[in-house]
Structures are given as C-alpha cells and as structure tokens.
Amino acid sequence: MGVYEEKKQTCGTICLKYLLFTFNFFFWLAGVVVMGVGVWTLLEKSDYISLLPSKTYAASAYILVLAGAIVMVTGVLGCCATFKEQRRLLRVYFVLLLCIFLLEVLAGVLAYIYYQQLNEELKLNLKETLIRKYEVGSYEHITRAVDKLQQEFKCCGSNSSSDWKENSWVMDTGRKVPDSCCKTLTEKCGVRDHPSNIYKVEGGCITKLEKFIQDHLKIIGAVGIGIACVQIVGMVFTCCLYRSLKEGPY
Template sequence: MGEYNEKKETCGTICLKYLLFTFNFFFWLAGMAVMAVGIWTLIQKSDYISLLPSSTYAATAYILVVAGAIVMVTGFLGCCATFKEKKSLLKAYFCLLLCIFILEILAGILAYIYYQQCTPFCSQLNDELKQSLKETMTMKYNQPGQEKVTKAVDGLQQEFKCCGSNNSKDWEDSVWIKSPESENRLVPDSCCKTMTEKCGVRDHPSNIYKVEGGCITQLEAFIRSHLLIIGAVGLGIASVQLFGMIFTCCLYRSLKSEPY
C-alpha cells in the first residue's frame, strides 16, 4: 500500500509539472506579445505621440516593454522552478506571479474606470490638445528645423483622416500657410483624401477631411479604445494567472516530503 501511494504521488507531481510548464510557456509568449506591442508603439507611433503635450502617453509604451520583459523572466523562472523541483524557486516564482497579478488587476480596474468615467481625464486631455496641438501645427509645421514635427503632423492627419487640431480652419493661422512657401495652399497636402502635390489649394469637403472635432477627436477615440484594450488584457491575463498560482501551490505541497 505504501509503495502504491508513493507511486501515485509521483504521477501527480509529474502531471503538475507538465501543467505548470505548459502554463509558463504560454505566459512567456504573452510577455513577448506585450513587449512587442510596446516596442511597436514606440517605433510606429512615436512621431505623433511626440505631438502630445504630456510624456505620460509615451511612458505607457515603455511600461508595456518593461512589463513584458518581467513577465518573460517570470515565465522562464517558472520553467526552471518546475523542472528542478526547488521549493525556494517555487516560492520566488509564486511571489512574482502574485505581484504581477495584483498590478494587472489594478491596471485593468483603473483603465476601465478611466474608460467609463472619462472626465476629468478626457476633458483635461482635450483641453491640453486644443492648446498644444493647434500651436504645434500652426507655429512649427514646415518651419526650419521642425522636420520631425512636420512629418508627425502629416502622419497624424493621414492616419486618422483628419485636418487641423479642431478643424481645417485652424490652418488659417498657420505661419507656413500665410507664407509664400505654401504656394497658395489653404491646408497641407496631408489633409487631402487623395494626397497629391498641391492638393491642399482646395479645401472643399470632397477634397479634404472635414472631420467633426478635428484630430483631437480622433486622438481621444484612439486613447479611449486603447484604455479599453489594456483593461481587458490586464484582467484577462490576471484571471489566467490564477491557474498558474494554483498549480504552483499544488506542486509545492506535493514536494513537501521530497528532498530539495
């Protein structure tokens, strides 16, 4: 009977090891995906993110990169702890899982609250953008030494299919539009639905984007949608982590009578 119990316990431990290894493999992949999203945001979206008046939005991309790296390290540690059957490693792994779990729950809840109750966050964002984005567009667009801003504004207007900070009339105050260099353009060519050379000389709705609220509205919608995604992903991964913590506790208990 004693030999049967020992054999049964060993089989249970093996099953737990493979369950935990499978979890850690997918957890590691999730960390890689999170880090990839952060890196993609910094590379692909860095131009128009630089137009925002606060560095908070760019910081979220760096947070994703760091969080993804931590998750990958945690997943690797979990694999080592599982196959080496070291109780000390399992303890460290469980603590890291618990910390990440708590942070993801908090991040998910906060993102959801910001999404549902956008004021004063959105109103503050909108006011900042109205003041800063219009000034950036009108004062720096196509000016000497402002090539990065010019590229960012063009990319913003083309990607979000908008024209101007609040509306296309914002460009009436543009230093560049008022100068001879604009060659009688009323708006930049990037405002055009079909972008061609000097298409900005005609600001008819059939030619340029006349989006209600301008680029501010599009940016705000973009940020709101990402808050929702961040909240859903955070809560989703956190719920999956519960299984990892349960498997870790079960494996730890099964190793109590075994040597380190």
C-alpha cells in the same frame, strides 16, 4: 497506509508538475503577445504618441514591453523549477509571477484612467500643438505626426480646417491649410480650402485621433488585465506544488 499516502502524494505532485509545465508553456507564449502589443504600439504609433502631452499612453506600452520580457524569462524559469522540484526556485518563480501581475494590473489601470481623461486632454492641447509647433524647426517630429494624422485619417485641423488660420507658417506660405489636408497630395495644394480639394470632416482630427487612441487603450488594458488574471492560476499551481514537495536542503 503510509505507502498509500506516499503514492497519492507522488501522483498529485506529478499531476501538478505537468499542469504547471503546461501553464508555463502558454504563459511564455502570452509573454510574446504582451511584448508584441507593447512594441507594436511604440514603433507603429510613435508619431501619434508625440501629439499627446501626457506620457501615460506611452508608459502603458513600456510597461507591457517590460512585463512581456519578464514573462518570457519567468516561463523558462518556471519550467526549470517545476521539473527540478526545487523549492527555492519555486519561491523565486512565485515572486516574479507576483511582480508581473502587479505590472500588468498597473498597465491596465493606467490605460483605463487615461481612457477617461483623453477627450479633455486632446481638446486642451491638440489645437495648440498644431498652431504653435507645426513647421517649427525644433518640432520636426510634430510636423511629421500632424501630416501623417491628416492624411491617414482624412481630416484637417484639430476641430476644423479653420484652425490653420492661426498658424503663421501656413499663412506666410500663401496656403489656407497644410498640403497634408488635401485629398490629392501635391505641392502647394493647400492654397485652396474648398471641400472638393481638402478634407472637411465634422469634428476635425480630434475625434479621429481620440477614437484611435481609445481603441488602442482598450487593447492595452485588456491584454494587461487578461494576462494578470491568468497568472492567478499559475500562482495557485505554484503554491500547491511548493506545499506538496518535501522540505529539503533546496
């Protein structure tokens, strides 16, 4: 009877080992994806981040990068702990899983909260940014971001092209709007603000930028919460394997 129980336990342990190893392989791949989403957000969309007064959007991306890096390291550690059957390593692995779980939930929650307040924040700050910081020496990054925003999304001004009447640089140069508002970008094309020459989009750039950021917040939130849910499976497997291993000096 004792031999049967021991064989049953050994068989169960082996199954758990391979389940946990398989989980760790896919978990490592998930870490690559998580880090990739975070890095892509920070590098490809960094110009638009500078137009947001709140750092919540950037913080969510940084959390994903950090979590992705830890996930990749943890995946390798999990494989080592599984095949060496070391309870101490399994304990460390479980703690790391828990930390990553909390980080990714935090990223998801931050993305959700910011999603709710984004519209109001843009209404309060985007127009002020365009008026006060565009073509001001110490805000060159803002100027680049605004020009890229207007060209990429084919829009002009925060709410409309008339917002630029309050920008001193635009008025001093004889323009009605910045050249980046033009449908065909040429030097001083912004002197004429006729609809045939510049983008006249209902709602201005604020609606375009809001949709863009909200779409990316959905991705950040979904990735964070999705991977966190998968980790629960890993933590369950880890606990089961830990309990199935005999107590020893390790």
